[in-house]
Amino acid sequence: LREIIILPDKQLRLVSKPIEKVTAEIRKLADDMFETMYDAPGIGLAAIQIAQPLRLITMDLAKRDENGETNPLPRVFINPEIIGSSEELSVYEEGCLSIPEYYEEVERPAKVRVRFTDLDGKVHEEDAEGLYATCIQHEIDHLNGVLFVDYLSKLKRDRVMKKFEKAAKRAE
Numbered sequence: 553l554r555e556i557i558i559l560p561d562k563q564l565r566l567v568s569k570p571i572e573k574v575t576a577e578i579r580k581l582a583d584d585m586f587e588t589m590y591d592a593p594g595i596g597l598a599a600i601q602i603a604q605p606l607r608l609i610t611m612d613l614a615k616r617d618e619n620g621e622t623n624p625l626p627r628v629f630i631n632p633e634i635i636g637s638s639e640e641l642s643v644y645e646e647g648c649l650s651i652p653e654y655y656e657e658v659e660r661p662a663k664v665r666v667r668f669t670d671l672d673g674k675v676h677e678e679d680a681e682g683l684y685a686t687c688i689q690h691e692i693d694h695l696n697g698v699l700f701v702d703y704l705s706k707l708k709r710d711r712v713m714k715k716f717e718k719a720a721k722r723a724e
């Protein structure tokens with residue numbers, strides 16, 4: 553299990569570096585990310601959230617089937633890019649494992665086309681919509697040092713930053 557870094561940790565504002573080669577270390581990192589993500593629990597995780605500034609995301613939008621079974625759908629995105637997005641927007645009440653117990657509505661393009669490399673080095677292009685679109689945009693933002701609170705009003709953002717800075721001081 554790896555520790556998830558929490559606001560106001562400055563590392564969350566880093567721009568993560570592209571992955572040149574899928575090595576055994578990258579595979580190990582992806583495994584650690586899945587373990588940490590499932591334990592949180594979360595449906596997405598960016599490597600920077602466990603203090604690894606690499607363009608790597610894990611996701612599992614486990615689909616519940618008719619008899620309530622959840623079939624896990626673990627997915628790894630290496631160097632993901634949004635290469636197209638819809639005019640149509642959707643609103644989702646987002647949370648973030650690095651900003652615990654804080655939820656706010658965020659508006660994002662409803663559909664995006666994403667290009668990424670998988671652990672076998674194969675390049676994919678996929679259309680995402682619904683929670684998949686929201687999650688992949690939230691995670692790719694993490695790779696660029698962007699957090700969902702950046703989309704809120706200055707008033708709300710300043711409030712949440714103050715809250716987490718105070719908590720960090722108390723923890724010292």
Ligand SMILES: O=C(O)C[C@@H](Cc1ccccc1)[C@H](O)SCc1ccccc1
Pocket residue numbers: 593594595596597598644645646647648649650686687690691694
């Ligand atoms: O911090 C993260 O990146 C994990 C996020 C991913 C996420 C945020 C907003 C909307 C969708 C995904 C979440 O904490 S994972 C927890 C979760 C679970 C179910 C639905 C939404 C979020």
Ligand SMILES: [Zn+2]
Pocket residue numbers: 647648649650690694
């Ligand atoms: Zn997040």
